[in-house]
Amino acid sequence: MCQFFSSTFIILLGGFLSLVFARQKKFSKVIAVLFLSGGCLLGLLDAAAKLLNPAGASASFRYLDLFFLSFHVDGLSAFFLTAIFAVSLMAAIYSFHYMENEEGGIKTGVNYFFFSVLIASMALVVTAANILSFMISWEMMSLSSFFLVIYSHESAENRKAGYLYFVFTHVGAMFVLAAFGLIYGHTGSFEFAPMAGVPEAVKILIFVLSFIGFGSKAGVFPFHVWLPHAHPAAPSHISAVMSGVMIKTGIYGILRIYAILDFHTPVFGYITLIAGVISGILGVVYALGQHDIKRLLAYHSVENIGIILIGLGIGMIGAATGNPLVAVLGFAGGILHVLNHSVFKSLLFMGAGMVLHQTGTRSIDALGGLLKGMKITGTTFIIGSLAICGLPPFNGFVSEFFIYMGSFKAIPVGSISFAMSVFAIISLAVIGGLALACFTKVVGVVFQGEPRTKAAENVKENGLAMMVPMGCLAAACVIIGVFPKVFIDMALTAVQALGLDYGRVPVEPFGQITGNITFAALLFFVVVLIVMGIRSIYYKNKTTTKSGTWGCGFTQPTVKMQYTGSSYAGSILEFFSAAAPLSEEHPPIKGRFPLKTHYHSHVNDIAELHMKNVVVRPVFYLFDKLRWMQHGDIHLYIGYILLAIVLLLFFI
C-alpha cells in the first residue's frame, strides 16, 4: 500500500510544484511531466505486480476523530489501477509537446495541477474501501475533470460543455449517494462489505440507483449527453484520460456495488445487458453522423461502454443462473475490454490531438491526405481503428471474442437467457460492423485522399513526446492481441475479486483459441507486409508515376471530387433515422446559372432532444416560479436562516 500512496503523492506533488513554478513555463512543464509520469510508472508497476501475484493490501486513516478513510487494493482495484496509471503515464508524456503552443504559464500550471488531482483521485476512487473515502475521491475526480474540461474557457461552447458535465456528474453523484444512503441505512456501516440480511427489493433498488449514478459517469445511454460535449472541449491528452479511464470508474462502481450486494439475480444481468446493447448500437450510430473527430471518438466511448456492459450483463446472467463458465467469460471479457478500450481510445484521442495540433481543425470533412505527411500518427491511428473495431490480431478482438463466447455459452441456459444472449450476439455483430464503417470513414476521409482545405495541406508531424506514447499504445494494442494469456489472467484475477467463489474455471482453452486466431491474423499481416516488400524490390529500378487519389484520369481533378464523411455515412444513417434523426440544410440548386449552395447536416441525439423537453424545460419552469424568493432584501435572507434554525430547533 505504501508504494501506491507514494505514487499518488508524487503525482500530486508534481501538480502542485507545476502550479508553484507556473511563471517559469518551461520549467513547470518539465517538472509536472517528470513527476506525473514517474508517479504513474511507480503506481503502474505496483498495480501490475499485485495483479500478477494476487495480494490484497489495505490502509485506513482516522479523520477528525469521527470516521475512517480506508483504502483497499484487491484484484478488481489493481486491474483498474493498471489501466489508470498506464493511460495517465502516456497522457502525461504526450502533454509535454501538446501543451507547447499554449501561451500563459499560469494556465498550463493550473491544467497540470488539476490533471494530477484527476489521476490521484481516480486511483483513490478505485481503491476506496468505504463509502466516505469513495465519495470524497469521487467528488475530487468530478471537480478536477470539470476544471480540465473548461480549460479553454474563452469559448462559450466549452463553457457550456463544462456546465453540462457539471450538472450531469452531480446528478449522477446524487443517485450514487442515494444508493449509498440505502446501504448505510440497512447495514449501519460505512464499509464496503458484502451485505447480508437485506431485503431483495432493497438490493434491486440500490442496484438501479447506483446503475443510473455510475452510468451517468460512464456514459450509458441516455445519460451520455455530456460526453460528446465535454470530450472535444478538453485538451486532447485530457480527453484521452477522461475517455480512456475516467469514465471507466463508472464501470468500476457498478462492479463494486454488484460485489457488495452479493445478490445474484438475472434481473441485474438483463438491466445491464439491455443498457449495454442500447448504448452500444446508438453510440456507434451517432458516431457515424459526427463531423468533429473528437466528438466522434466520444460517441465511440459510449459504444464501447455498451460493449463492456454487454459483457458484464452476460456475466451477471451466468452468475445468477449458476453457470460459472458463462459468468467468468462474460465478466472477464467485459473487464478486459475496460483495459483494451482505455488503450486504443487514448491512442485514438492522441492521434486526433496530433491532427488538431498540426492543422488546427477538428472537422473531418476539412481534412484529407494526412497519411502522406503524418506517417506515425496515421499508422498508429489505423492500428487503433482496427483495434476498436474488434478485428484480430489487435486487442479489441480478444475481449469482444470472450464476450461472444460467453454469449454463445449462455444460449442453452434458459429461455429468457436464450433470448438475451442471442440479442447480445446480434447487437455485438451490428456494433462491430457499424464501428468498422465509422472508422473506414475517419481513416479514409482524414488520412487518405487529398487535402480538402488549406489547413490540411503540407501537414507534418512533430513532437517526439507526442509520438512516443502513440507508438507505445499501438504496440500495446498488438501485444495484448497477440499474447493475450497474461492479460486474460489479469482479468481473471479481477473477476475473482467479485466474490463469486467458483474457484478457477477452466478458461485456458478459450484463451488459447483467441490466441490462435490473433496469431493467424498476425501471420496474415506479416504475409501482406512481405508481399509489399517483394513488390517494392521488383519495382526498384522501374519508373512509377504517382497521381492524386481519386484522380480517375481527370485532367483537372479537384479535391471536391472525393467522398466526404457525410456522404459516406449518409446511407447508413438513413436506415437508423428513427433513432438518429438527421436535420439537413441544403438550399436547392435552381436555374441555369445556380447560385452558390451549401450542405449542412446534423445528427440529433434523441437522448439530448428528449432530455431537453422532458427534464430541462419543467425544471426551468419550476425554478422560474421560485424567483420571488430571491428578492434582494438582506433582512429577509437572514430571516430565512432564522426560520430554518427555528424549524430545526423546535420541530426536529
Next chain:
Amino acid sequence: MMFNPVDIILSFVLLSVLFSFGTDRVLILIKLLGFQGVVISIIPFFIGHDMSTGGTVFTLATLVIRGFIIPLSIFVAIRKGAIRRVVEPIVGYHASILCGLAVIIGATYISGRLDFGSVSGFKLLEPTAIALLVTGMFLLMARRNAIAMVIGYIMMENGIYLVGSGLSVGTRHIVEFGILLDVLAGVMIMAVILRNIKQTFDDVDTALLRTLKD
C-alpha cells in the same frame, strides 16, 4: 436558596438583551456589546474548569478583545465614517421588546429540550446562549443600519462563545480560539463591506442593497 455567581451574571446578560431590543441608539448598542463581552468572558472563571496559566491568559485575551477592542473599533468606525446614530428599525421598539420577551421564553423552553453536554448546575447558561443567538439574528433582521447589523452578528457570536464555554471538552480553548478568529475575520470583512456600501450609496442603510438585485 443558593445564589451562584454564574446565574447572577447571566441574568444581567438577559437584561442587556432586553435592553438591546428596545434601544434606538447605536452607541448604546455598542456599550451593551462591550458589557456582554466582558461579562461573558469572565464566566469560565466561575464555571469550575481548572484554569491553567494558558487558559487564564487566553480568557483574559478574550475579555480584552470582546469587551474593549471590538466595541471600540466599531465606535471609531462610526466616528470616522460619520454614520448616523439611529438604528433605523424595521420592527418598532415596543414590538421589539415584546419579541425579546418571546425570545427569552422560547430560549428557556428550547434549552430544556436540548442537551449541549455542558456543565450542569447553571440554570441560565443555555437559555442565555440561545437568547443571545436569536437576539443577534433579530438585530440582523430588524435593523436597517449596517452598524446595528454588525453588532447583531457579534452578539450571535457571543452566544456561540457562551455555548462553548459551557462545554466540558478537552479542546475547549481551541474551539473558542477558532470562534474568536471567526469574529475578527467577520468584523474585518464587514468593515470592508460597510465602506463599500457607504461609498456607493452614501448611507449604510442596508435596505438600499435591494437595488443590486439583477
